[in-house]
Amino acid sequence: FKQKTAYEIMPSLVGSEMCIRDRIKPKLKFPRKDSTNFFRILNSRVNSYFKDNNIKRTGNWKIWLKTIIMFTLFFVPYIFILTLSMPGWLQILLTFVMGVGMAGVGMNVMHDGNHGSFSKKSWVNKLMGSSIYILAGNVYNWKVQHNVLHHTYTNVHGHDEDLDAGRILRFTKHSEWKWYHRFQHYYSILLYGLLTINWAITTDFIQMKRYMKQKLAYGKLPNPFVNWSTLVISKIIYLSLWIVLPIAVLDLAWWKILIGFFVMHYTAGLILSVIFQLAHVMDSAEMPLPEQDGSLKNTWAIHQLKTTVNFSPKSKIINWFTGGLNHQVEHHIFPNISHIHYGKIAEIVKKTAKEFNLPYNEYKTTRKAIIAHFSYLKLMGVKPSMQV
Numbered sequence: 001f002k003q004k005t006a007y008e009i010m011p012s013l014v015g016s017e018m019c020i021r022d023r024i025k026p027k028l029k030f031p032r033k034d035s036t037n038f039f040r041i042l043n044s045r046v047n048s049y050f051k052d053n054n055i056k057r058t059g060n061w062k063i064w065l066k067t068i069i070m071f072t073l074f075f076v077p078y079i080f081i082l083t084l085s086m087p088g089w090l091q092i093l094l095t096f097v098m099g100v101g102m103a104g105v106g107m108n109v110m111h112d113g114n115h116g117s118f119s120k121k122s123w124v125n126k127l128m129g130s131s132i133y134i135l136a137g138n139v140y141n142w143k144v145q146h147n148v149l150h151h152t153y154t155n156v157h158g159h160d161e162d163l164d165a166g167r168i169l170r171f172t173k174h175s176e177w178k179w180y181h182r183f184q185h186y187y188s189i190l191l192y193g194l195l196t197i198n199w200a201i202t203t204d205f206i207q208m209k210r211y212m213k214q215k216l217a218y219g220k221l222p223n224p225f226v227n228w229s230t231l232v233i234s235k236i237i238y239l240s241l242w243i244v245l246p247i248a249v250l251d252l253a254w255w256k257i258l259i260g261f262f263v264m265h266y267t268a269g270l271i272l273s274v275i276f277q278l279a280h281v282m283d284s285a286e287m288p289l290p291e292q293d294g295s296l297k298n299t300w301a302i303h304q305l306k307t308t309v310n311f312s313p314k315s316k317i318i319n320w321f322t323g324g325l326n327h328q329v330e331h332h333i334f335p336n337i338s339h340i341h342y343g344k345i346a347e348i349v350k351k352t353a354k355e356f357n358l359p360y361n362e363y364k365t366t367r368k369a370i371i372a373h374f375s376y377l378k379l380m381g382v383k384p385s386m387q388v
Helices: 017-021 038-052 061-083 088-115 122-135 139-152 179-192 195-213 224-249 254-280 300-307 316-321 328-333 339-355 366-380
Strands: none
Touching: 038 300, 038 339, 061 088, 061 224, 061 339, 088 122, 088 139, 088 254, 088 316, 088 339, 122 139, 122 224, 139 195, 139 224, 179 254, 179 366, 195 224, 195 254, 224 254, 254 366, 300 328, 328 339
């Protein structure tokens, strides 16, 4: 497809980010022209890859197989807990497995579904995207925060909400420094596990109130009554499924049920948070600020290259389990392409970036990426006046 603006390179966002962009103050603007034609050439090469190999950009049998496996990891242990007699330590172990499955569903099923890349059929994408409800999230909130704000204004302080951790964590030098940030590379890991449980309890309500007040939407603005009703009803069903039902079925104290619920969420939250942080909260990822008129230095595609990081690109296990989120560079430039193709198109993206003398940020192993992330947190925890 022909490139007209920086936004039209994301078919899954066309017509969606535009209605949000006009309500964000100040309005951010990417350059409309790229004198180097980087994306035009890159996009042509990626298009040729799919055409020459006669394959679809969306998922195939591989993603369906992973869907079955991830849902099995998520639900089968829960069924065992509800129906079989077993010692407490085994129940806790199974809630840990459920957490792994929960994260797997989020990364491999929900993520592709809500990006419209799981299938060519919109109803399948909608169904798979709706799996976020069994992860304690909300489709509307997730699409606004992730598909639009994060994917459009990646790593732009004050616009990409993935950088907003309140005052507890400092992810960018543009955020206010507090004395306790000097310890954040120690305590951050304890907070990362609270990601999904916050969805279940507070985050979704706070986000929906803010997004609806600002009239933000991914596409058509939903009816407020329907949107709020969906949120409340889905939360009631969620809590009934994961807390009320076990209390009614199992001969266990309520607080033991809550411990299992917490272990499941903490496991999933920790996995998801660390993987997300390795993609952007790194020293090698730029965190640019717009000019006073809202203009950004680079075109959208080049902006994504400079603000995004890959890790363990050659690891088949990491790539399989994370739903290709270790290939964040490819995902951010081509969010409408299913993650099952990232390994192949990464070769094209890396080669093209090198030709244009552009950065292609990656860490060869997950271990090196994790070390780099916490080193960056330590750096951000140093009082600005003491930084060299």
